[in-house]
Amino acid sequence: MTTAIIVAAGSSSRMKTNISKQLIELDGIPVIIRTINVFEFLSEIDSVLIVTRKCDIEIIKKLVSEHNIKKVSAVIEGGSTRQESVFLGLSHLNSGNDDIVLIHDGARPFVSASHIKEIISELRSGSSKAAAIGVPVKDTIKQTNERGYIKNTPDRSKLVSIQTPQGFRYGIIMEAHKKARELNLSVTDDCAVIEALTSEPVKVITGDYNNIKITTPEDIILGEAIIAKIQNNT
């Protein structure tokens, strides 16, 4: 069984709109529907769980039905942090330890189906129990001290900007998230709980720069441009 958890329960504060950024339409289609559809059309995915704000549950259920989406098993309420929303999503599933779960941001509508398939193959082959999509960083990254001065320059050839989906065997990600809560460990992605609390290696699958996270108003313009580019290539 392979399930995708799509987290869309954030407050969209950096987008500065009065609706969730996942409900904003890009070329006439809401971001959340674009995101769900990538998983809907993949035969490797059995079901999709949506985690969202209480006020958006009915709106998303209606959109899912209007777009004739079949794989969404439930739309549930998230928490006050992304980590909490993921934990609630994982806890809702009735999965076995060896089942595969992919965790994806509702705000990343341009994820490529082929990269999702690569994550699933990596997990199914048994080569890894945890894998995520990432892209090489383009800028030179500096580490700074608390006073804002540069401390050092990490070797850029080893740096990746991590994206979603991040995929796991259910047992290890559920356990790691439970432990993180007990230890009050706060993280901004799901690989981080595996890195911090297990000895499991996490494979990075090289993705692409289209898989942006819609975060600030400029990303709407960028998103429309990505759609135009994809349409011109097909």
Ligand SMILES: Nc1ccn([C@@H]2O[C@H](COP(=O)(O)OP(=O)(O)OP(=O)(O)O)[C@@H](O)[C@H]2O)c(=O)n1
């Ligand atoms: N409590 C939260 C916070 C975030 N997310 C989701 O996690 C993804 C990545 O988060 P981010 O882009 O930071 O979204 P927001 O938290 O909504 O953004 P902001 O920080 O601007 O408020 C998004 O799909 C978002 O909906 C979530 O499900 N629950």
Ligand SMILES: C[C@](O)(CO)[C@H](O)COP(=O)(O)O
């Ligand atoms: C999980 C994530 O998308 C990886 O890049 C990201 O960390 C989540 O976004 P946030 O802005 O850090 O909440």
